[in-house]
Amino acid sequence: MTANPDTATDAYDLVIVSNRLPVDRVVDESGEASWRPSPGGLVAALEPMMRSQDGIWIGWAGVADEEIEPFEAGDINIRPVxxxxxxxxxxxxxxxxxxxxxxxxxxxxxxxxxxxxxxxxVKVNRRFADAAAEVAAQGAVVWVHDYQLQLVPAMLREVRPDLVIGFFNHIPFPPYGIYSQLPWRRQIIDGLLGADVIGFQRVADAGNFSRAVRRLKGYETRGPIIEVPIDTDDPASGSHRHVTTDRRGGLVRTVLARAFPISIDADQYQDLARRPEIQARAREIRQELGNPQTVMLGVDRLDYTKGIGHRLKAFGELLAEGRLNAEEVTLVQVASPSRERVETYRQLRDEIELTVGRINGDYGSLGHTAVAYLHHGYPREEMVALYLAADVMLVTALRDGMNLVAKEYVATRIDEDGVLVLSEFTGASDELRQALLINPHDIEGLKETILQAVAMPKRDRTRRMRALRRKVLTNDVARWSASFLDALTRSAHGDHPLQNPPVNRR
Known part of the structure; x- marks a missing residue:
C-alpha cells in the first residue's frame, strides 16, 4: 500500500472511516437513485466538524458488487468503498x-x-485503510469506527506515520478470559495499537483492553497510557508521534486507551417531544392500545444481546401469577429487523414470535393483546411518540456497549415523568444511576422491579427523571465527539493527560 498526500488531487484534514456511510441510497419509482442522510446520532455529531475542518467520510454504500465514485451528499464529502x-x-x-x-x-x-x-x-480492512491513506492530507486526523475495522489503524500507520489516528469501539471489549479464545487475538491488538487514541464505552472495557495488551504483548501500561515499543530499524520510526523512553531506556510510542461514553443529540429529542402533533400521536397510541393504565415499552434491534426473551419471560410470569392484569398493563415491543441473513438471528426471531404468540394466546382477549409486537423500524418522530406514550421503559440487555435507547427515552421525557428500568450490563448504567437497575438474568428480581416501576408514586418518578435528564442533557453527543477529537488533537502534540483512574495491573 502506498500513498503520497502531496500528490493527491483532493486531500482532507479530517477523515472519518466506518463500515457504513452516513447516507442511504434511495431509488424512486422511476428507478432514479439519490442519497439521504442516515438517521444515526454519529452523523449529527460529526457533520458540523466535517464542514468546518474540510472532512470526508469513507464507508460502504450498502450495495454489493458496485463501484461508486466519490460524491457529495448535503455538506458531507463521501468516498465509497x-x-x-x-x-x-x-x-x-x-x-x-x-x-x-x-x-x-x-x-x-x-x-x-x-x-x-x-x-x-484482513483484505477488506486493507481496502478501507488504502482509501483513507489516499485522501488524508499531511498530518490529517483519521477517526476509525468500530469492530469491523480494527486492523485499519496499524495498516494506516504503516504507510502514513504522519497521520493522527483515532479508533472508537462502539461495542464492549471483553475480559481477557473471553477475548483470549480468538485465534487472531494478537493481530487485533496490534491493529488497534496503531491508533494514537483508542476510545471505549466504559472504563471496564478500556481496562479489559489494557489487560489484554499486557498479557499478549507484554507492553507496559500506566493507567490509560500504553507504551508501544518502536523498532529503531524501521525507516519510519523517526516519524512516530509522542515518542519517549521506557524504564529500560528503549524507545516507545504512547497510546491513550480510555473511556469516552457515547451519547445522543438530546436537544433534537426534546424538540421533537415538544411538537404538538407528536404529543397528539402519543395520546393516539395509548388509545389504539385500549387506554391501559400502564404502557410498558421495549425498543431493540432483534438481537440476542438485548434480553428480549428475558423481558417477555418476566412479563408472562407476572401475568400468570395474577400480579399484573393484561387489561390494565400492555407491553409494546418494537424489534427492528437485524442481520436476517444470519441463521442465529432467524432462529431468535422465531423464538420471540413464538413467545409473544403464547402470551397473547393465554392472556389476551378479542379486544386486547397483552403484548403489541412490532417487527419493523420506525421513523424518529414515531419513536418519540412511543417514548412519550410509555409509562415504563424496559432496557434488559444482557450486554451492551452503551444502549442509546435508554438515553433517548430520558431526553424525550420533557414532562419529567416515566420510569426507566435499565440493565446493569449496559454502558448507560454507569451514568444513569437513578434508573431502576436490574440484572436481567435474575427473572425474580426483574419481576419485582417491573412491579416497583408500575406502582412508583409520581413524586418519586419526577425526582428520578430529573436526575436522569440532567445527566443526558449535559453529556450529549456533541460533547462526546468534541472530547474524543480534543484527545486526538492533544495527542498530535504529544499530550496524553491521565484523565481516568489507573487500571489495576494483574
Whole structure:
C-alpha cells in the first residue's frame, strides 16, 4: 500500500472511516437513485466538524458488487468503498457478526472461527485503510469506527506515520478470559495499537483492553497510557508521534486507551417531544392500545444481546401469577429487523414470535393483546411518540456497549415523568444511576422491579427523571465527539493527560 498526500488531487484534514456511510441510497419509482442522510446520532455529531475542518467520510454504500465514485451528499464529502457479495458474507456477516460480535458480547451466542473469514476481514480492512491513506492530507486526523475495522489503524500507520489516528469501539471489549479464545487475538491488538487514541464505552472495557495488551504483548501500561515499543530499524520510526523512553531506556510510542461514553443529540429529542402533533400521536397510541393504565415499552434491534426473551419471560410470569392484569398493563415491543441473513438471528426471531404468540394466546382477549409486537423500524418522530406514550421503559440487555435507547427515552421525557428500568450490563448504567437497575438474568428480581416501576408514586418518578435528564442533557453527543477529537488533537502534540483512574495491573 502506498500513498503520497502531496500528490493527491483532493486531500482532507479530517477523515472519518466506518463500515457504513452516513447516507442511504434511495431509488424512486422511476428507478432514479439519490442519497439521504442516515438517521444515526454519529452523523449529527460529526457533520458540523466535517464542514468546518474540510472532512470526508469513507464507508460502504450498502450495495454489493458496485463501484461508486466519490460524491457529495448535503455538506458531507463521501468516498465509497466497494464490497463484493463474498466480502459481505465473510467479512461482515461472517467474521464481524458471527465471530467478533458474539465474542465481544460475552459469548451469549457461540462464536464461529473460520480462517477464510479472517483472511477476508484482513483484505477488506486493507481496502478501507488504502482509501483513507489516499485522501488524508499531511498530518490529517483519521477517526476509525468500530469492530469491523480494527486492523485499519496499524495498516494506516504503516504507510502514513504522519497521520493522527483515532479508533472508537462502539461495542464492549471483553475480559481477557473471553477475548483470549480468538485465534487472531494478537493481530487485533496490534491493529488497534496503531491508533494514537483508542476510545471505549466504559472504563471496564478500556481496562479489559489494557489487560489484554499486557498479557499478549507484554507492553507496559500506566493507567490509560500504553507504551508501544518502536523498532529503531524501521525507516519510519523517526516519524512516530509522542515518542519517549521506557524504564529500560528503549524507545516507545504512547497510546491513550480510555473511556469516552457515547451519547445522543438530546436537544433534537426534546424538540421533537415538544411538537404538538407528536404529543397528539402519543395520546393516539395509548388509545389504539385500549387506554391501559400502564404502557410498558421495549425498543431493540432483534438481537440476542438485548434480553428480549428475558423481558417477555418476566412479563408472562407476572401475568400468570395474577400480579399484573393484561387489561390494565400492555407491553409494546418494537424489534427492528437485524442481520436476517444470519441463521442465529432467524432462529431468535422465531423464538420471540413464538413467545409473544403464547402470551397473547393465554392472556389476551378479542379486544386486547397483552403484548403489541412490532417487527419493523420506525421513523424518529414515531419513536418519540412511543417514548412519550410509555409509562415504563424496559432496557434488559444482557450486554451492551452503551444502549442509546435508554438515553433517548430520558431526553424525550420533557414532562419529567416515566420510569426507566435499565440493565446493569449496559454502558448507560454507569451514568444513569437513578434508573431502576436490574440484572436481567435474575427473572425474580426483574419481576419485582417491573412491579416497583408500575406502582412508583409520581413524586418519586419526577425526582428520578430529573436526575436522569440532567445527566443526558449535559453529556450529549456533541460533547462526546468534541472530547474524543480534543484527545486526538492533544495527542498530535504529544499530550496524553491521565484523565481516568489507573487500571489495576494483574
Amino acid at each position: 466497494m464490497l463484493t457479495e463474498q466480502d459481505l458474507q465473510e467479512y461482515y456477516e461472517g467474521f464481524s457478526n458471527d465471530t467478533l460480535w458474539p465474542l465481544y458480547h460475552d459469548v451469549i451466542a457461540q462464536p464461529s472461527y473460520h480462517r477464510e473469514w479472517w483472511e477476508t476481514y
